Amino acid sequence: MSDILLEIHDLHAGIADREILKGIDLVIRKGEIHAVMGPNGAGKSTLSAVLAGKPDYKVTSGSIIFNGQDLLAMTPEERSWAGVFLSFQYPVEIPGVSITNFMKAAINARRKAQGLEDMKPAEFLKLMKEKMAFVKMRAEFARRDVNAGFSGGEKKRNEIFQMAMLDPVLSILDETDSGLDVDALRIVADGVNSLHNEEKASIVITHYQRLLDYIVPDIVHVLKDGKIVHTAGRELVAQIEDTGYDVF
């Protein structure tokens, strides 16, 4: 069996009539953490949105194979059930919907798709408790409405909490470091690191080196003007910090 988890081939995609990704090739194997770095407007967020299936984006050519499946043929919810998770750069506030009810809906929808019955309430609450401790969220967190009135750091921790609940195979972190202080950054990074194992992979999308001090990538890509212009090992992070993106 192949150890390739994700294979992106000559991906062209954009929004309305504007092409943003201009031929992306990327292979991610199980157990790997990839960093995608690049200047603003390079297409980093577009790549994450296309992977998660955001409807506004149109793929004009190319393919994405995830775990042997044609990812582009799947709806966002089907991608989630298959094990793709996107941590949003700007998590959405949903007042009136508690985190408990939100996660219950998410978990049971996946179980239904897998032909399983709803998770037993006691089992669900135990899972919630365990994962909340994991991102150092206090007990009242479960009763709060999804992201409503959360600080920037709380929103990002909530993303990692949801990631822990859903236990994805492929995690995509879109600028998860933006707006985080050092403590929150560490909690987020610890969470991502401890969820990682040899069967999983992560894509860490970021503008800065900061997060990559805590989540150490195996492979680093520079994305510029819709293309991956350079790929190297983790030493590339320090080089970018020195030279910026202009040299690529």
Place this chain on the structure above:
Amino acid sequence: MADHKIEAGHYIPTAIPTDARGIASGESVSLCYTLKEGIEAPAMDFLLMEGASLDLTILAYPGFSGRLLVRVFLCGRNANANLRGAWIGRGSDKLNLDVEMHHTVGSCTSEQDFRGVLDNEAVSYFDGRIVVAPDAAATKALQQNHNILLSESARAETRPQLEIYTDDVECSHGATVGALDANELFYMRSRGIPEADAKALQLRSFLHPVLAGLDVEAREEFLSVL
């Protein structure tokens, strides 16, 4: 947003309906009207004396059509009126909601939050008048009307109308007519919540400010028709 404040013109007091329900000084009244198919809308005229308070919620279920008229007269200082309403329109439902909030004396507060969800060919018209009399200083009056259209042929019209005859007021209104937020929907779907369930959660969230104060049973019964 357009300012609907009427600059010129003379203040003409509106006659208080003789059968308006009076709420005595210091009294608090809390009412919830549930409107369903075939139900005739009740008269909703209220007269509030000093320190009186009115808490009114209107829930209109799919199948209800008709005209609702709510008139509140704040006639004693420190009176407080809190009006909320939610409606779910389907098929060819047609709802007219006229609200008149009369601040006839000062130091009173009023809040209004009306929210509609309209599908198919359903139509709603909201006319919200706030009248602040020349002597009604230190008035606080807020009004919100928001509408979500779930189909191309559904329609919502909203006409806020502020008639303010004194300077010492805090008055604001907000009105929107739109579709469900696409980013919110994508967020939920990316967590594995199927599109239809995600939309129901979005509507629950949209109606939350109106329904939050109700008891769980009434709230869940109303939301179950989404």
